[in-house]
Amino acid sequence: MKMKSVRGTETKLKMIQVAADLFHKQGVVATSPEEIIDASGTGKGQFYHYFKSKEGLIHEVLQTHLEAITTGTARMDYNVESWEHLERWFLAHLELQKAFQMRRGCPFGTVGNEITEKDELIRQDLNLIFEVVKNKLVTFFVQEKAHRRLQKDVNVDQMADFCIATIQGAMLMGKIKQSSRPVETTIREALSHLKRYVAIPKR
Amino acid sequence: MKMKSVRGTETKLKMIQVAADLFHKQGVVATSPEEIIDASGTGKGQFYHYFKSKEGLIHEVLQTHLEAITTGTARMDYNVESWEHLERWFLAHLELQKAFQMRRGCPFGTVGNEITEKDELIRQDLNLIFEVVKNKLVTFFVQEKAHRRLQKDVNVDQMADFCIATIQGAMLMGKIKQSSRPVETTIREALSHLKRYVAIPKR
DNA sequence: AAACTTCTGTACCTATGGGTACAATAAGGA
DNA sequence: TCCTTATTGTACCCATAGGTACAGAAGTTT
Numbered sequence: 001m002k003m004k005s006v007r008g009t010e011t012k013l014k015m016i017q018v019a020a021d022l023f024h025k026q027g028v029v030a031t032s033p034e035e036i037i038d039a040s041g042t043g044k045g046q047f048y049h050y051f052k053s054k055e056g057l058i059h060e061v062l063q064t065h066l067e068a069i070t071t072g073t074a075r076m077d078y079n080v081e082s083w084e085h086l087e088r089w090f091l092a093h094l095e096l097q098k099a100f101q102m103r104r105g106c107p108f109g110t111v112g113n114e115i116t117e118k119d120e121l122i123r124q125d126l127n128l129i130f131e132v133v134k135n136k137l138v139t140f141f142v143q144e145k146a147h148r149r150l151q152k153d154v155n156v157d158q159m160a161d162f163c164i165a166t167i168q169g170a171m172l173m174g175k176i177k178q179s180s181r182p183v184e185t186t187i188r189e190a191l192s193h194l195k196r197y198v199a200i201p202k203r
Numbered sequence: 204m205k206m207k208s209v210r211g212t213e214t215k216l217k218m219i220q221v222a223a224d225l226f227h228k229q230g231v232v233a234t235s236p237e238e239i240i241d242a243s244g245t246g247k248g249q250f251y252h253y254f255k256s257k258e259g260l261i262h263e264v265l266q267t268h269l270e271a272i273t274t275g276t277a278r279m280d281y282n283v284e285s286w287e288h289l290e291r292w293f294l295a296h297l298e299l300q301k302a303f304q305m306r307r308g309c310p311f312g313t314v315g316n317e318i319t320e321k322d323e324l325i326r327q328d329l330n331l332i333f334e335v336v337k338n339k340l341v342t343f344f345v346q347e348k349a350h351r352r353l354q355k356d357v358n359v360d361q362m363a364d365f366c367i368a369t370i371q372g373a374m375l376m377g378k379i380k381q382s383s384r385p386v387e388t389t390i391r392e393a394l395s396h397l398k399r400y401v402a403i404p405k406r
Numbered sequence: 407a408a409a410c411t412t413c414t415g416t417a418c419c420t421a422t423g424g425g426t427a428c429a430a431t432a433a434g435g436a
Numbered sequence: 437t438c439c440t441t442a443t444t445g446t447a448c449c450c451a452t453a454g455g456t457a458c459a460g461a462a463g464t465t466t
Contacts, residue, residue: 005433005442026319029232032423044425045444054424105316112379113308113316116229126379158388161376165389169372173364176315176329185361186368193396208412208463235453248414251455 012050015040020061024107025100027114028058055121058111062125065107069132078133080140083195086163089137090187093167097174097183105175109168134160144198154197166190215253218243223264227310228303230317231261258324261314265328268310272335281336283343286398289366292340293390296370300377300386308378312371337363347401357400369393 018040022031033054037047051057068074076092079085097104104110108129115123141156150156170186221243225234236257240250254260271277279295282288300307307313311332318326344359353359373389 011443027230027232027317029230030317030319033425034423043445045428045446048425049443103320109375110316112375113313114230114233115379116233117306123379123381130376130379155388158392161385161388162392165372165376165385166369166393167372168375169368169370172312172315172371172375173333173368176318176326176333178326182364182368185358185364189361189365189396190369193392193399196396196399214413236455237453246415247455248416248458252413257454 011040011042011046015042015047015050015057016061016064019057020064020107023058023061024104024110028111029114033057055119058122059125062111062122062129066125066129066132069129078136080136081143082140086137086140086194087187087191090163090167090191093171094174094180094183094187097171098180102174102178102180106168106171109171130164134164137163149199150197151199159194159197163190163194214243214245214249218245218250218253218260219264219267222260223267223310226261226264227307227313231314232317236260258322261325262328265314265325265332269328269332269335272332281339283339284346285343289340289343289397290394293366293370293394296374297377297383297386297390300374301383305377305381305383309371309374312374333367337367340366352402353400354402362397362400366393366397 015036019031019036022036022039033044033047036057037044047057051060065074069078072079076096077085077088080089093106096106108126111122112126115126137160138156141150141154141159144150145152145154145156166186167190170183170190173186174180174183218239222234222239225239225242236247236250239260240247250260254263268277272281275282279299280288280291283292296309299309311329314325315329318329340363341359344353344357344362347353348355348357348359369389370393373386373393376389377383377386
């Protein structure tokens with residue numbers, strides 16, 4: 001379970017990356033350890049040397065995602081500091097999908113949809129991820145509010161929840177329809193709604 | 204493949220219903236024919252007598268859903284004829300989720316999230332379902348527009364897409380967080396947005 | 407009631423899933 | 437260098453997935 005050499009860390013990382021991609025592509029239930037082992041060019045020995053079980057791997061995959069988000073090394077920029085940024089935040093999700101010809105959804109949403117009663121740990125991992133993402137959005141709205149650029153009775157928490165839910169739904173529909181259209185319109189509508197909360201400058 | 208007796212039709216229906224429930228609960232990939240057979244108290248013989256394969260069953264499950272929606276015999280009322288109706292439409296989704304202690308998402312969204320390149324038929328089945336649902340929403344918006352109760356430049360199609368995407372995202376987040384809160388707020392925000400398209404009465 | 411069809415039950419089959427066991431290497435550290 | 441720990445490879449294991457084959461029961465048709 002422990003690692004001393006760089007070699008080991010590299011193979012482990014490779015497995016995590018390959019697994020993350022397969023999970024995104026076809027979901028975690030449909031992805032077997034074997035497939036991950038083959039695709040990563042490693043062996044069964046390594047797999048169970050580095051991960052207790054399949055669930056252990058899923059956990060590590062999500063942890064890696066989380067870390068990428070918090071450290072800002074993720075594929076997508078999760079930091080929002082302006083309305084332009086927020087729009088980019090929405091559009092970045094669409095771009096991700098487009099990169100896969102609209103054949104995939106959100107990496108987290110995909111996993112989230114598969115969880116059942118037995119996957120309590122995974123559910124919590126996902127929750128943490130969404131909590132971090134939400135916080136970044138909340139931070140922006142709080143800042144705007146502090147500068148009185150938002151109506152003073154808005155609920156920043158709900159605004160963030162709305163952002164996340166709409167983008168998740170948009171991506172899901174985008175995947176099902178294999179079209180960017182519904183995603184684009186949903187993003188547009190969502191943004192248009194959020195901007196109504198901008199404070200009307202006094203005179 | 205054909206059926207002459209009521210007895211046969213009943214067992215087949217039973218299997219479809221049990222399968223639909225299991226798919227909703229744990230997804231289609233995680234549900235094996237065996238599990239459906241056991242839970243429905245039937246046998247392997249029947250299963251492959253009535254369905255060509257697992258995929259064939261999935262198809263029939265979705266067809267049954269579709270029929271329930273079009274004939275209005277579905278668990279939920281998909282007809283929207285007023286704004287109150289639309290609100291009920293949104294809330295009905297939440298109620299469905301609540302009935303399962305927020306441990307399940309949308310029956311269609313759940314299946315939709317699992318589709319991959321190889322499930323083209325299933326994807327099309329789902330598309331048909333969402334198309335029918337969307338049409339019911341569009342019909343309402345068109346009607347409102349015809350009565351000049353909507354601003355005349357609104358895009359009814361996009362409004363419907365927005366409805367579906369938001370409720371899908373809301374339900375997904377509700378399932379992941381196992382909480383009705385995000386669902387409720389997303390619904391509220393969505394409705395609030397849609398109502399902004401209501402025409403301002405001339406004086 | 408014969409002859410057909412439809413329905414149901416059981417036995418079997420092969421591939422894969424998720425793992426364990428264990429030996430062989432490689433790589434450091436003292 | 438020798439000892440220890442990390443890493444890798446291979447072989448095996450049992451349960452399940454998804455399905456086929458086929459025989460027998462039940463229902464129809466004539």
